Every structure is written in C-alpha cells, then in structure tokens.
Amino acid sequence: MKKNLETKSLTGVLSRLCKDEAGNTIAIMAAAVIPVIGLVGGSVDMSRIYLTQSRLQSACDAGALMGRKVMAGGAWADNSGLANTKAVQAFTANFENGAYGTGAVTKSFTELGGKVTGTASVPIPMTLMKALGQNQRTIRVNCSAEMRIPNSDVMFVLDTTGSMDSAANGESVSSSNPAKITELRIATKCFYEILTQKNITDVTKEQCDQTTDPSETSSNTSQIRFGFVPYSINVNVGRLLPLDYMANTWFYQTRRANFSDATGYDYTLGEPSELTQVGAPTVNDTTGVWDYMSNSITVDGTKYLKTVEVKKAPLDCTTISAPPDQSSGPTTDGPYVTNSPTPVHPTASITVDYELTVTSGAVKYRYVPDKTDVTKNKKCYLQRKTDSSVTTTQYTATRPVTWTPRRTFNDWTYDRIELNVAGLKNSANNSWNSSLQVPIGANGTNSTINWDGCILERETQKNVSTWDTSNTSAQKDMAIDLIPDASNPATLWGPRLKDVLYAREDSSGNWTLDPVTTTDNFGRPTSGNTTTACPSPAKLLNVWSPTDYKNYINGLTTDGYTFHDIGMLWGARLISPTGIFATHNAVANDNVQRHLIFMTDGDTNANPDALSAYNVPWFDRLQTDGNPSTSDLNTLTDARTAALCTAIKNMNISLWVVSYGEDVNSTTNERLEACASPGKFFAYDPNVSLTEQFKQIAGKIAALRLTT
Incomplete structure (x- = not known):
C-alpha cells in the first residue's frame, strides 16, 4: 500500500513538472552538466596526456642519445658510469619532475651490444575527468640510440x-x-x-x-x-x-746511340715453335751390381745392420728381413738442344734438334753369406744395388731468325727523345711489369730500367x-x-x-x-x-x-x-x-x-x-x-x-x-x-x-x- 502511494506521488510530481513549462530549462541544464563536464574535461586532459607523452619521448630520446655519445667506443660502465649519468642529466634537462602537473618520473637507461635503451614513465592526475571516475593515467615510453655510421x-x-x-x-x-x-x-x-x-x-x-x-x-x-x-x-x-x-711511347730527357754500318750481320733466335716428336722413344734399362754396405742403415725408422750373426746351421740369409726396395723418379731432363745449325743470311728460320730424357730408378737390398760354404759361415752381410731405366725422346722445332746489320758505336745524341715504354705492359696477364729494356747502356746496349709506379x-x-x-x-x-x-x-x-x-x-x-x-x-x-x-x-x-x-x-x-x-x-x-x-x-x-x-x-x-x-x-x-x-x-x-x-x-x-x-x-x-x-x-x-x-x-x- 505504501509503495503504491510513493509511485502515485512521483507520478504527480512529474506530471506537474510537465505542465509547468517555466521550470523546464533549469532541469534540462542540470541534466546536461555532467556530459558537458566529461566532454570538456576529456579534451583538456587528453591534451595534457599528448603533450606529456611527446615531451617524455623527447626526453627519453635525448638521454639515450647523450648516453651513447658519451660512451663512444668505450664501455657503458667506464668512468664510474659517466655515460648513464649524462643520459639521466639529459633526460632531466628535457623533462623535470612535476612538469605539466605530472607526478614522480621513473626513468632508466641500459646498454647492450653498443645499443643504449631507455624507458620512462610518469603518472598524470586527471582534472575534470575525475567527474567521470578517471583519477589518473600513466604514460610510458621507450627509446634507443646506437652508433650507426652511414656508408x-x-x-x-x-x-x-x-x-x-x-x-x-x-x-x-x-x-x-x-x-x-x-x-x-x-x-x-x-x-x-x-x-x-x-x-x-x-x-x-x-x-x-x-x-x-x-x-x-x-x-x-x-x-x-x-x-x-x-x-x-x-x-x-x-x-x-x-x-x-x-x-x-713517351718523351724523356735521355740519349740515343749513334752507329755506323759495318760488314755483315748479327742474328738472334726467337722462341721455338711447338716441339715435334721424331720417331719412337728409346728405352735403356741398366741393372746394377750388388755391393756390400759399409755401414748399417735406417729405413722408415727401422735399423738394418750391415752384418748379422746367425747361430744356427746351415746358414740361410734369405730368412733375414732386408730393407724394402726404394724407387726414385721419374725425373725429366730437358728438352735441351742437341743440334742448332748456324743460320746463313738471309735465312728466316732454322730447324733445331732437341732431346728429352725421363729417368726412373730402384734401389734393392739383400742379406748374403760371405762364403759359399754355408755350413761354416755364421754371418750374413747386407748388399745393395741400383737399377735404372732411361727413356729418351727426340724432337725438332723451328726457331725464327732475326738479322741485324752489324754496327759500330760512334757517339751519343742527348735530347728530348721519344722512347717505347710498352714493355711495361704484360698484356698476357693484364698486369704491369716492373722493368723494361732501353738501349741507353754502354755503347748503345740495352739497359734494364726499373719502374717504381710513379x-x-x-x-x-x-x-x-x-x-x-x-x-x-x-x-x-x-x-x-x-x-x-x-x-x-x-x-x-x-x-x-x-x-x-x-x-x-x-x-x-x-x-x-x-x-x-x-x-x-x-x-x-x-x-x-x-x-x-x-x-x-x-x-x-x-x-x-x-x-x-x-x-x-x-x-x-x-x-x-x-x-x-x-x-x-x-x-x-x-x-x-x-x-x-x-x-x-x-x-x-x-x-x-x-x-x-x-x-x-x-x-x-x-x-x-x-x-x-x-x-x-x-x-x-x-x-x-x-x-x-x-x-x-x-x-x-x-x-x-x-x-x-x-x-x-x-x-x-x-x-x-x-x-x-x-x-x-x-x-x-x-x-x-x-x-x-x-x-x-x-x-x-x-x-x-x-x-x-x-x-x-x-x-x-x-x-x-x-x-x-
């Protein structure tokens, strides 16, 4: 019954308010105050948040940058942690405690692998936003700096x-x-x-x-x-x-030899052409003679005595281990010239004979008795012989002949003279030679001229x-x-x-x-x-x-x-x-x-x-x-x-x-x-x-x- 009466009373009040238009404006304004406060407060406080976050980030960046700069090529802990001290100072210079109505700032800087990393946070008490139950916001930022040299x-x-x-x-x-x-x-x-x-x-x-x-x-x-x-x-x-x-070619302050002609010609032989084999190779095998060893020898770490006493008869020296056979070669000798005819002017080339040998050898060992009566001899003696095989091959090749008229040196002309310097170029290897030949030596002969690279x-x-x-x-x-x-x-x-x-x-x-x-x-x-x-x-x-x-x-x-x-x-x-x-x-x-x-x-x-x-x-x-x-x-x-x-x-x-x-x-x-x-x-x-x-x-x- 009481509840019904309260309901009727509230309904009556609202009804009267609806009929009384004179009081409506005040009521509406009162109802609108709370959302208006929220909108205005949110705008003000959000501006503070953005400003604070921006300044906090800048301070963190400045601290990381300063710390890395002070650290340079050293360690973070050098000079009693000076890099960290300077990082904190740079942060504080850009964001003081209490700035923009904030609370106590928390900040720290660390270093790993040459990279300085920083973190910072600060609480921001709300103002008008408290009307909506928002008392405080905490802003957090991260930053880092490293020495990154440009290319x-x-x-x-x-x-x-x-x-x-x-x-x-x-x-x-x-x-x-x-x-x-x-x-x-x-x-x-x-x-x-x-x-x-x-x-x-x-x-x-x-x-x-x-x-x-x-x-x-x-x-x-x-x-x-x-x-x-x-x-x-x-x-x-x-x-x-x-x-x-x-x-x-290039011009140099140098000299040129002057010659007068003489009777006859001098010649130089060029490089031989590819060798051409003549006939089949010949093989000469030689069997060596067994000689007694005057000393004991060691082969591959094993010692072999020159004389071995045998107590049992009859004597059998073949049962005694001799040094293993040793091979040598093949060793190549040549090709070398065996016949080079003297050219007759104006022959342009000559045929030259060559010979090449390949030698192989083998050294053999054995133990033998010193006498033929093996029933009395109680000693075996070490012997050695050397066998060899020589293969000989004959070749021919053509060599070009260059003829130069014989000259007699007269004197020098000293002047600014053009010299051929192409000899410094090693075109085959695309590289530079260290010297070349220039005919400024005694009596106009070639002289070796070194080049240092200037x-x-x-x-x-x-x-x-x-x-x-x-x-x-x-x-x-x-x-x-x-x-x-x-x-x-x-x-x-x-x-x-x-x-x-x-x-x-x-x-x-x-x-x-x-x-x-x-x-x-x-x-x-x-x-x-x-x-x-x-x-x-x-x-x-x-x-x-x-x-x-x-x-x-x-x-x-x-x-x-x-x-x-x-x-x-x-x-x-x-x-x-x-x-x-x-x-x-x-x-x-x-x-x-x-x-x-x-x-x-x-x-x-x-x-x-x-x-x-x-x-x-x-x-x-x-x-x-x-x-x-x-x-x-x-x-x-x-x-x-x-x-x-x-x-x-x-x-x-x-x-x-x-x-x-x-x-x-x-x-x-x-x-x-x-x-x-x-x-x-x-x-x-x-x-x-x-x-x-x-x-x-x-x-x-x-x-x-x-x-x-």
Whole structure:
C-alpha cells in the first residue's frame, strides 16, 4: 500500500513538472552538466596526456642519445658510469619532475651490444575527468640510440715529404717529441678504430685517448672504405691504372746511340715453335751390381745392420728381413738442344734438334753369406744395388731468325727523345711489369730500367693562371673525370722513369735545351732521393682489415719536395664516383657519404730541378715556356691546388684540411682554410695533437642516429 502511494506521488510530481513549462530549462541544464563536464574535461586532459607523452619521448630520446655519445667506443660502465649519468642529466634537462602537473618520473637507461635503451614513465592526475571516475593515467615510453655510421668513403691525401721526419714544433725529435710521420701513423690508426670499431694492435687506447680498445658489434653494419694517396713530388698510382690508360711511347730527357754500318750481320733466335716428336722413344734399362754396405742403415725408422750373426746351421740369409726396395723418379731432363745449325743470311728460320730424357730408378737390398760354404759361415752381410731405366725422346722445332746489320758505336745524341715504354705492359696477364729494356747502356746496349709506379701527367696548358677542371680540350691533366682514349695520346699517362734521364751541357758546361752529340757521358739532371722521390703506392677505396690497414700505414715512406696539386688531383680521381674508377667506387643507389682528408705539414716547394709529374721542369717546360723558377712553380702549384679544392667540393665531397706543423706560414694556412669545406679546416695548435684533430674529424663523420 505504501509503495503504491510513493509511485502515485512521483507520478504527480512529474506530471506537474510537465505542465509547468517555466521550470523546464533549469532541469534540462542540470541534466546536461555532467556530459558537458566529461566532454570538456576529456579534451583538456587528453591534451595534457599528448603533450606529456611527446615531451617524455623527447626526453627519453635525448638521454639515450647523450648516453651513447658519451660512451663512444668505450664501455657503458667506464668512468664510474659517466655515460648513464649524462643520459639521466639529459633526460632531466628535457623533462623535470612535476612538469605539466605530472607526478614522480621513473626513468632508466641500459646498454647492450653498443645499443643504449631507455624507458620512462610518469603518472598524470586527471582534472575534470575525475567527474567521470578517471583519477589518473600513466604514460610510458621507450627509446634507443646506437652508433650507426652511414656508408662512408674516406680518401686520405697525405703529405709524405721529407719534412715529415721532423717534429711538429720544430724541436729535435725524441721519444717525447715524435716526428710528424710517427704522429700521422697513430692518428690515422685511431681514426680507423673510431669509424670501424675494430682494434689495431700496435696502437694503444691511451694513444687514441680512449678508456678501452674498440670492440666491434653486430650493429656495425655500415660499409666504411678507405683509400690513400701519399704524395710529395709525385704520386705512385701507375699500377692502379688499366693497361690502355698508359701510353706506349713517351718523351724523356735521355740519349740515343749513334752507329755506323759495318760488314755483315748479327742474328738472334726467337722462341721455338711447338716441339715435334721424331720417331719412337728409346728405352735403356741398366741393372746394377750388388755391393756390400759399409755401414748399417735406417729405413722408415727401422735399423738394418750391415752384418748379422746367425747361430744356427746351415746358414740361410734369405730368412733375414732386408730393407724394402726404394724407387726414385721419374725425373725429366730437358728438352735441351742437341743440334742448332748456324743460320746463313738471309735465312728466316732454322730447324733445331732437341732431346728429352725421363729417368726412373730402384734401389734393392739383400742379406748374403760371405762364403759359399754355408755350413761354416755364421754371418750374413747386407748388399745393395741400383737399377735404372732411361727413356729418351727426340724432337725438332723451328726457331725464327732475326738479322741485324752489324754496327759500330760512334757517339751519343742527348735530347728530348721519344722512347717505347710498352714493355711495361704484360698484356698476357693484364698486369704491369716492373722493368723494361732501353738501349741507353754502354755503347748503345740495352739497359734494364726499373719502374717504381710513379707517373707523368697527361697533356696540359702552359702559362695558365686560371684553371678549369672541366676543360677537357686543353687542360686534360686537370680534368678529374676525363676517361683516357687509347687513340688519343694526349689523354694518356706515361711512366716516370728516373733512370733514363740525362742532362746535357753546352761547351761551357752549362745545361742547355739544344741537342748535344758527343761521346761524353753526361750525368743525371737530378741527384738523390729528394729530387726523384716516389711515395708509397696509392690505394683505391676498399674495406680494410685492421692488420692490412696497420701494415700499410707503417710502410709509408717519406722524402721529396712538396707539390700539393698532384696529391689533390689524384685524391679526387681515386674517390670520384663518375671518373676513371667509377665502377670500383660504385655504391647501390649512391648511398654513401664521401670525405677527402688532406693533411700537409708545409708550404708548397716545387723545385724546377726535381723529377715531378711533368718530368724535369727546367728541361721539359711542359707547364711554362720559359725557364721556371721555384717561385713560378709555387704560384702555379697553388693556383692549381685551389682550383682542385673547388672542384672537389662541387663533387659533393666533404673536404677536410689539416695543417700540421709550426713551419706552415700564415699565407699558406689562409689558402688551406679556403680549400676546406666550411668548418672543416684544422690549423696547427701546439696544445692539440694530430690524433685529437683526426678524432674530431672521425667523430663528425661517425654520425649518431636514433633508432626506435
């Protein structure tokens, strides 16, 4: 009854409310407040959540990045966990406790296999969302950072002139004040360790200013290639070139023998044709004679006595084990000439007889009694004999005859003479020979001329002050990417052959450009290694093992004057993706960063009497019309170097320049700084080692990338 009354009462109230329109607005508004609060509160709180999550992720990323950067090539726990400390500091700098009304932040960083991983979380108290029962949300983020170096090609152009044997500060070389070449070796090795994370055994972590030696990890998946162009007067690049990139003839300051004709001819025999067998082979078998052994012998670890006593009669020596038979051969002897008739002019060929023998042998052993009366003899004696079989085969072959008129040596003509240098090409093996024969020996005989691999540059222009590396019609030597054309000698290179060179003098004993015919033997236009230096061989871009890299760097030699342009020119050629080594340098989708590191310790020093890439400038004058002075060549070299610097930077190659040593003057340093890409020049600082400068370069090349 009570329930019915309550129902009727509620119904009445609602009925009255429905009829009373004046109060409806208030009731509707009251009913709508709760969903409006939910909508507005949700929007406000969700904005806080997104903002907080974004900032928390950024802070986590910053911490992981900083931790990996501080760790570098060492371990996470080095320096009392400095990497972790810096990671936390970087996080806190980007997200402080209580930011955006959040609660206490939880964060942690760990490292595994060179990869730093971080996690962070923070609670966010809700504001208006509490009206819907949402009191708090927790935001969680993850982050990671690893040293992932981009695919990189690094070409070192290294000054290896004689001054590299001195100390950078100009004082005496000692264990505490090493030569610049010693510092260069350490610096380039530390550079390698930073980029590859591979350890070179003869450089210490202290020398590289590291806390630990590098340890390669599975995350090091980038391709890092290194190339080298050591330079001084010249560059040693000849054996890197295809055979048809080198000319077959070249002009040298040398001499030519002059002869007068004599009666008769001399002949030389060429290589024999394929041997033709004559008749059937003959076999000569020889049976040896049994001889008594004077000593006991050991065969295959078993000793056999020369005399064996037998106590039982009758004596039977055949029961005693003798050494096993031993075979020898077959041994081939020949074919050798048995008959070679003297050719009569003008016979073009002769038939030569040959013989070839094949010898086989067998050594046999036995024990025998010394006397025929075996009933009294109690001893057996060791005997040996040698049997042999010789098979002899006769052959013939044809040999070509070359006739040369007999001549009498008269005198020499000294001049700029074209020589045939094709003998350096081993076409059969597609390789280079180390020497060739040139008829400049005594009385015009052939002399062996060695080739060390240095080259002579192709055609160039004279008396040029402005150089254009794209001018392939006139400035072919400066055209970095010009592909040689075997049919156009002006596009080819020549071998530098210091031992064919001769100076020539006038009647007053002074050098002259005029041809001189005389019986005198003039000397060389250059003297000593300084004027004829050929640096260590250059190397194309390749992935190097630590051992190969170490051995190459340790083998760098030093000597010669300073011609910066030839080093820069070939450094550009060896790294160019579009030039003569384009196929070798190719990378899929060209996904590679290219760097050229040019290091020098001195000013340009282009001696006109030195054997450079343009032969001897005083005599050959390939770059100037008149007699070039050192000042002229220095100015020319500096202008060419500057043009090459610009060209390299226009090839999308980062050009790093390091000037190391107090002897480099301010004008040179200004040129070197202009040569470098912006921000990539390092001047000598007595308080900063060459290793530290190279480490700075390596650190910038080794870009740190975030991964999530």
